[in-house]
Amino acid sequence: MTSCFSCRLCFSIVAGCFLLFLPGKTNGQTKELVSESAQNTRRPNILMIAIDDLNDWVEPLGGHPDVKTPAMSRLAGRGITFTNAHCQAPLCNPSRTSLMTGKRPTSTGVYGLAPWIRNVPELSSLVTMPQYFSEHGYRTLIGGKIYHGRNGFRKAIEADVWGPASGVGAKPEKKLIPPTPGGNHALMDWGTFPHRDEDKGDWKVASWAVEELESMPSDQPFFLSCGFFLPHVPCYATQKWFDLYPIETMKMPPILKGDRDDTPDSSWFIHWDLPEPRTSWLRENDQLVPLVQSYLACVSFVDSQVGRVLDALENSPHRDNTIVVLWSDHGYHLGEKSISGKNSLWARSTRVPLIFAGPGIAANEQCQQAVELLDLYPTLAQLAQLPEPKGMEGISLKPQLQQPSASRERPAICTHNAGNHSVCDERWRYIRYADGSEELYDRDSDPNEAKNLLFGNQVTPVHRQVSQRLAAWLPKDEKPLAKGSGARILEQRVDGFYWQGKKIDTNARIE
Ligand SMILES: [Ca+2]
Numbered sequence: 001m002t003s004c005f006s007c008r009l010c011f012s013i014v015a016g017c018f019l020l021f022l023p024g025k026t027n028g029q030t031k032e033l034v035s036e037s038a039q040n041t042r043r044p045n046i047l048m049i050a051i052d053d054l055n056d057w058v059e060p061l062g063g064h065p066d067v068k069t070p071a072m073s074r075l076a077g078r079g080i081t082f083t084n085a086h087c088q089a090p091l092c093n094p095s096r097t098s099l100m101t102g103k104r105p106t107s108t109g110v111y112g113l114a115p116w117i118r119n120v121p122e123l124s125s126l127v128t129m130p131q132y133f134s135e136h137g138y139r140t141l142i143g144g145k146i147y148h149g150r151n152g153f154r155k156a157i158e159a160d161v162w163g164p165a166s167g168v169g170a171k172p173e174k175k176l177i178p179p180t181p182g183g184n185h186a187l188m189d190w191g192t193f194p195h196r197d198e199d200k201g202d203w204k205v206a207s208w209a210v211e212e213l214e215s216m217p218s219d220q221p222f223f224l225s226c227g228f229f230l231p232h233v234p235c236y237a238t239q240k241w242f243d244l245y246p247i248e249t250m251k252m253p254p255i256l257k258g259d260r261d262d263t264p265d266s267s268w269f270i271h272w273d274l275p276e277p278r279t280s281w282l283r284e285n286d287q288l289v290p291l292v293q294s295y296l297a298c299v300s301f302v303d304s305q306v307g308r309v310l311d312a313l314e315n316s317p318h319r320d321n322t323i324v325v326l327w328s329d330h331g332y333h334l335g336e337k338s339i340s341g342k343n344s345l346w347a348r349s350t351r352v353p354l355i356f357a358g359p360g361i362a363a364n365e366q367c368q369q370a371v372e373l374l375d376l377y378p379t380l381a382q383l384a385q386l387p388e389p390k391g392m393e394g395i396s397l398k399p400q401l402q403q404p405s406a407s408r409e410r411p412a413i414c415t416h417n418a419g420n421h422s423v424c425d426e427r428w429r430y431i432r433y434a435d436g437s438e439e440l441y442d443r444d445s446d447p448n449e450a451k452n453l454l455f456g457n458q459v460t461p462v463h464r465q466v467s468q469r470l471a472a473w474l475p476k477d478e479k480p481l482a483k484g485s486g487a488r489i490l491e492q493r494v495d496g497f498y499w500q501g502k503k504i505d506t507n508a509r510i511e
């Protein structure tokens with residue numbers, strides 16, 4: 001599938017023989033170790049690069065015609081780009097929880113920015129991806145934003161080595177934009193101010209990853225997770241990155257008038273009241289263009305940090321035996337469909353960069369099959385020739401990494417709070433909300449998902465048939481909210497919908 005910027009312009013990854021079972025040193029569970037270090041040295045290393053809130057505005061996905069991401073293009077040239085990859089939740093905590101545990105939000109009940117799995121008795125013993133690799137003899141390292149916020153930060157059970165926490169780094173003395181609705185949230189800011197790239201949080205995370213790659217012990221395979229914070233708001237970058245995107249020539253995203261006239265009320269309920277400004281506020285305050293420019297500047301800056309880490313890998317003894325995987329936790333709206341931010345079930349929120357490179361992976365290829373971030377855990381385990389992890393809900397991408405045209409049956413599912421899901425295959429996106437309302441988009445002819453084919457009374461039998469086929473994949477037996485859930489929680493109760501514990505008054509919609 002090719003992403004289009006507008007209707008008019010189309011911009012276009014065998015285990016050894018002897019296993020010893022030794023007491024685990026990190027998490028109290030049995031630790032399975034390969035007896036010979038020679039076995040370990042044959043296993044590939046994993047370098048996982050995570051980027052926060054990065055939508056498809058990267059060169060390998062062509063989501064914005066002007067975007068400059070040479071490092072991600074270089075990685076794509078060495079590997080496979082999944083052009084139809086989707087997050088399992090359009091929000092940091094549930095998306096990352098899903099990816100790192102291999103379970104859907106509907107299987108854990110983690111839908112909001114809280115809880116952290118270790119705080120929930122029935123989830124606390126879930127084996128995360130780094131833990132699984134640690135159990136199999138890997139040295140695990142986590143730096144920057146892998147889990148949401150400071151979840152698990154510096155906890156020995158999560159990783160052997162911890163790098164810096166994620167963070168903005170240098171900040172202006174006060175916000176650069178006018179006070180934003182909903183409490184003038186400190187993160188809702190963007191623009192440039194005098195500072196140095198070296199003073200940014202992501203620079204420090206990249207520097208840590210570079211140092212670890214340069215000094216990595218060679219007698220043990222590693223799983224290095226390096227998580228960048230930008231282009232998450234606040235979108236601050238130094239002037240040089242803004243200079244890449246002169247306002248006079250910068251293209252704006254397709255913001256279609258009346259685009260939500262054919263979307264149900266529930267499409268508003270799932271992002272009822274957010275600190276991220278609506279498009280109307282951005283326009284009234286002359287902030288739409290500055291936001292787009294700031295986001296692009298931050299994407300290019302973070303790409304340069306990806307480049308520093310890739311350079312370090314390529315200059316290291318590990319270059320030929322390391323699988324690199326790059327992903328973002330979800331996308332981002334920059335004015336499309338009347339909103340900025342995430343928390344929607346459309347492509348702008350669900351479509352994410354997903355690139356694999358390394359030994360055994362085809363170079364410079366694209367895979368158009370619908371895939372899920374949930375697939376990472378079983379994929380990386382299989383690529384490392386580890387036993388199949390238990391309880392995985394994703395499906396290994398190894399067939400596609402060897403042959404990009406290898407077909408997959410299952411579509412990609414994204415969930416935002418219980419009962420609200422989108423289901424994507426190679427062509428269509430079907431959405432069903434908790435109240436039963438629906439949307440269907442033909443992404444071949446309508447890449448911006450503008451025309452809801454289930455709106456009105458003229459639904460064709462073909463569109464009804466496609467909807468029913470995709471609806472059959474909707475999650476069943478959805479778990480209720482996990483203990484301690486909070487932030488961006490939508491609940492359906494007997495007397496209506498509640499956003500963060502407050503009843504939704506449909507007359508008070510903020511557009
Ligand atoms: Ca995020």
Ligand SMILES: [Ca+2]
Pocket residue numbers: 258259260261262263449450451452
């Ligand atoms: Ca529309």
